[in-house]
Amino acid sequence: MEKHLIPYESVYIPALRIPASGNKKSVLVIHGGYDSCMEYFHSVYRYLTKRGYEIIVFEEPSQSAYIQNII
Numbered sequence: 001m002e003k004h005l006i007p008y009e010s011v012y013i014p015a016l017r018i019p020a021s022g023n024k025k026s027v028l029v030i031h032g033g034y035d036s037c038m039e040y041f042h043s044v045y046r047y048l049t050k051r052g053y054e055i056i057v058f059e060e061p062s063q064s065a066y067i068q069n070i071i
Contacts, residue, residue, distance in 0.1 A: 006058060014038070015058035018045050025052035031060055 001019075005012035016038060028048060032040055038057050045055050 013058055013060075015056065018049055018055040018057070020052045020054045021050050023052050024054055027054045027056060030055060030057045 002017040002019060004015040005016050030041065032038065038059055042058070043059065048055055052057075
């Protein structure tokens with residue numbers, strides 16, 4: 001798993017790149033929606049990576065990790 005920071009206006013949005021296990025099929029970009037954070041979907045990421053999908057996940061600007069970066 002790699003941690004990344006995506007520039008957004010004057011701050012950075014946290015993101016993760018989770019590599020696929022075995023043969024890579026495709027890349028999925030996932031965000032949780034209006035009131036969730038990346039950690040909520042850990043079991044989904046594990047399920048998908050075991051089946052060959054690379055995951056890129058990020059939090060929207062109103063979510064917890066983003067807010068912690070600007071406060």
